[in-house]
Amino acid sequence: MKLYFKPGACSLSPHIVLREAGLPFELVKVDTKAGLTAGGEDFKRINPKGYVPTLQIDEGQVLTEGVAIVQYLADRKPEAQLAPRSGSLERYRLIEWLNYIATELHKGTPPPNAPQEVKDTVREQRLVKYGWVAEQLASRQFLLGERFTVADAYLFTVLTWSKTRGIELAKWPALKAYFDRIAARPAVKEALAAEG
């Protein structure tokens, strides 16, 4: 498999999952602005949406959208237990989290030229959401309980952007402790190091 990524972007989430699962893969860096891979390929010919993460599966298929990619990877290596069994209520709990992270936390950043009041409002809303997530984590190690899942890889990735979004994680001790716990995982350290 090939994972097309941009350092520090949301592609870090499937990158962590690939390492947690111990699946063999190749990393391909993409310059999304130029639309080129590190090898000089036209990236739009690989993913016409022009963004990462993009996973090229061995069978020649290309899978896009982080939420789909991380579940696909977890299902390729069920023994790694990175996602609950398909069809179980717990699996829908996982999807509930993945969708929340994708739509409420990952997306919704105003463009740099947006009016300041719009940026302030978005930041205020984000603070409320971070506070809610911190409350959920007060009594458990990971989003789904005591086991790390692909939702944790995604939330961790989004939390790495907190500082640049003007949000200090130390405001919520449970969230900061969660972030540090995930950052200390060997697979996460390896992924961060590999992305430079």
Ligand SMILES: N[C@@H](CCC(=O)N[C@@H](CS)C(=O)NCC(=O)O)C(=O)O
């Ligand atoms: N809907 C996509 C969005 C992916 C996305 O927003 N990717 C960003 C990086 S986090 C990207 O590649 N943007 C293009 C760019 O930065 O030029 C998903 O959830 O996977």
